[in-house]
Amino acid sequence: MSKTLKIDRARLQRELDELSLITEGTPPVVTRVLFSEADLRGRDFVKKLCREAGLTLRQDAVGNIFARWQGTDKKHAVGTGSHIDAIPNAGKFDGVVGVLGAIEAIRALKRSGFKPTRSVELTVFTAEEPTRFGLGCLGSRMLGGVLSADKAARLADREGKNLAYWRKRGGCKGDLKSVRLPKNVYDAFVELHIEQGPILEQKKLDIGIVEKIAAPSTLRLQLTGVGGHAGATLMPGRRDAGLAGAEIALAVERAATTTGSPDTVGTTGIFRIEPGAVNSVPCKAYLEIDLRDTNVKTRNAALKEIEAAARAICQRRKIGLVMERVNMDPPAICDARLVRTVAEVCGELKISCRRMISRAYHDSLFMAQVCPTTMIFIPCYKGYSHRPDEYSSPAQIEKGVRVLAETLARAANG
Secondary structure, three states, X not given: XXXXXXXXXXXXXXXXXXHHOOOOOOOOOEEEOOOOHHXXXXXXXXHHHHHHOOOEEEEOOOOOEEEEEOOOEXXXXXXXXXXXXXXXXXXXXXXXXXXXXXXXXXXXXXXXXXXXXXXXXXXXXXXXXXXXXXXXXXXXXXXXXXXXXXXXXXXXXXXXXXXXXXXXXXXXXXXXXXXXXXXXXXXXXXXXXXXXXXXXXXXXXXXXXXXXXXXXXXXXXXXXOEOEEOOOOOHHHOEOHHHHHHHXXXXXXXXHOOOOOOOOEEEEEEEEEEOOOOOEEOOEEEEEEEEEEOOHHHXXXXXXXXXXXXXXXXXXXXXXXXXXXXXXOOOEEOOHHHHXXXXXXXXXXXXXXXXXXXXXXXXXXXXXXXXXXXXXXXXXXXXXXXXXXXXXXXXXXXXXXXXXXXXXXXXXXX
């Protein structure tokens, strides 16, 4: 297969560049929030490429897009894919390499004359990023049965617009209960992605083969204090929600750095105060905290420590507290057989690789609930991601697409 497989690097690069110009920001900034005008145009662009590649398209009730290359076996399929939504002020490679790269992998297999036994299906997942609803991997959570239709229906954005509103805008039809996939729909799922870390670049390696995906969790806190004039409200009597929030943010850092696990990371990524005036004591604060680890025990212990600290801080400062665990997901252990397959492909292609952990979580975390799963990482410049200067070279992307194509071919006819 490798001798006849030709990756059209130039075409893929043009498509990556073209999609990056579909943005709510000013290039090179890429911003595509779920079902925004830019996201909808980006989806249309991907659908056009899929149709041109001869793939059969469908969209489910939450907006996950499926593009299938039908094999001779009507019952089984091999999956791949990623996402094209992007957080504000992001770059053009996160997620997108796994979508456009998968399309090129399928085109390359077709050009080589390969005929799949199992169907090969690309999924463009809805809202991998948590920007719209504060919950990441909306589409894959529902596909994997991790998020129920009832809970999904209750999601709303900061303006109070719920999922039903955005589904209508996105042209999604059908019952949300229909989104969940049966366990036997895929024999394997392989996601191509930039590493979003510096290891491959530092080690001068071409490919990372993911054996485990870290366990994420999210806390949402609403703090209510008492506002007042910044000049007239004296310090001893203040009930400052902003200061309580600041203490909690520092408690997150303390908890994440004292678990004994090198993989524990904690981030207070959202911190808003009201009324937001320089001469007014904050009466309310809103925090969202991201806590992750590859070890679920140390993650959970740190989470409990943060929750206890938040309660103690608010009690001492006489601040009202409403605290919600948005998600507490387990880690995903990738399929050993698929990991070996990717390693064998790399060996035969003489492409350097190493087995590794994904400290960022991805849609594959939830596809692992459905079928055997792994991920293929390619290097990115200094590990940068979620910023406009994230970068993987055309040569690095080409190697990733080649490994993906060969892996899909073996999974489809193995």
